[in-house]
Amino acid sequence: MGLFFKRAAVFAAAALALVPLSLAAGAAHAETGTVRLAKQFGISYLPMTVMEELNLIEKQASAKGFALKTEWLRFTGGSGMNEALISGNLDIAAGGVGPMLTIWARTRGNLKVKGIAALNAMPLYLVSVNPNVKTIKDFTSADKIALPAVKTSIQAVTLQMAAEQAFGAGQQNKLDSLTVSMGHPDAQLTMMGGKSEVTAHFGSSPFQELELKDPRAHKVLDSYQVLGGPHTFNVIWTTEKFATENPKALAAVLAALEEANALIRKDPAAMAALWIKAEGSKMSVDEAVAIIKAPENEWTTTPKKVLSYLDYMHRAGLVGATTKDWKDIFFPAIHGAPGG
Template sequence: MRARSLVRLLGAAMALGAGLCAARAEVATVRLAKQFGISYLPLTLMEEELFLEKQARQRGLDLKAEWLRFTGGSGMNEALLSGNLDFASGGVGPFLTIWGRTQTNIKVKGVAALNAMPLWLVTVNPAVTSIKDFGPHDKIALPTAKTSIQAITLQMAAEQAFGPGQQGKLDPLTVSMGHPDAQTAMMGGRSEITAHFGSPPFQELELKDPRARKVLDSYDVMGGPHTFNLVWASSRFVTANPKVTEAFVAALEDSLKLIRDDPARAAALWIKAEGAKLSPAEAEAIIRAPQNEWTRAPKRMLAYLAYMNRAGLVSAKAEAESALFFPLGETAGSAPEATGR
């Protein structure tokens, strides 16, 4: 009898130990990354307001967030593959690239979109009024040549302008450069950079100069609003850290709610965090702009994927955007949107 009691006690102790180990299984420090520009506003607010840490505590986790900065999505992908990053963020191009390449191993998928925003190709070359006017002496700065969302959009635009098989016609003119450096190089007039395929707020700031003009709008290329930035992670991390992932999505919702309810405060927080050279009114105007949508719902990502399949950039295919996302991302469409309207 005493032996059976000891066995039961031992079994209970082992079960309790297993439960405690399971509770400790999720990471204590989560590594997240963002890039430059107001398009990463939801992540900036998450960092500044400690939304992730607060949501983690509600789920019984004592979580520390470590924020990293990259100038392009390809660098984030390398960090993700090497295990030095948990949540990457960037444009659709780098995401679809790593999604396609990891289908048979770590299976990277989207966690949630951040926004839908137009990207403008701006030039200071007075001879250029459309992409057909770019010549061998022009250099177009963008985050990462050939793989960034700007690079993919430029290829799609070239295919539309020059015909099938001509999608790479402007690739020799592109130069990989972070947005702040690209803006400085083009507007300074002392470098070879004559155009910048950027993002908000850099494109808006550039167009304040009378020398600058917009020669391409990504919404025109895509036939309407499209996802610009999103967050992605590996299936290995999400499976091992379901509460952390759940806390991240909830924190993202907190950020979107702040943008929706108080865009002036969101603008002030972003300016202070980034040291941005915009007035509060200018930043708020970008946040409120009707073409900018702050939403977790993906838009026109399959159009990008179809082009990348056709161009041989990604071999994996998807019939629905839900195939690109984890289940938390799949339900994004039911979440309230924070739009610029």
């Protein structure tokens, strides 16, 4: 446990650096007693589930000498989370890099939303049940591609990047007309049901692995191929106001996230069983463990290739701002992450 508390101290110091001197005294009295967090569906949110089920945020706060409660919400996409964050109904959102970069760019002059940390690095698979679709060039108007949110989800952005690579400059939107917004559970059921025009699903774990167990399904695209290597899939983000007014709470959240990832790496079977029970999943522990331990999946808070996504999104007009330094996109508490 010493490592957790040592990292927590580093996070606390970094988070405190966010507070302007003129606000320091007031911010000390403004710390929230409850943090409202949101997550989405899938095993990629395992660190959040571990934090929730084992009360790790409350535990880390208690270790620092203060009480902190949590409220957990569930969304099917990052755009809904961003709306809740902007309206003040949510403190910390969790989702793909795409929605986080979108709200970062849009709020630079007001709420100044930034990333807190990564949750993982995981590949995303575009899976199809259409035997005629071997590559994305084979999709026709008869196909529909389900993904969490058209235009803004990390899957949608990755598909545009792949389209540009496959069809040439200026062709990044070639497949947009085929995409439909759908949560992963519904997308899996719809595609595998075989009774709709949805013939493909750009999803995430464990949906993509479960789909590929069916002989009708096959992988068309891998996001690691598009990005040229491992990239961050999920991140957590918040507003500058929350980070500034709640440095102790932010430090507790980060320390809890580090602890959750360490537990996942140390005892994947126990964490798999915990996730299956919490989610009511029909997966076996062995199936979940196989995903957790897959060499391409990294349980790390270090951001990876976030700028690759931002560069494309800015060039394609999806966001109105860009930067060459990933630290501009994340709050200081994670700036010292190894390999960031």
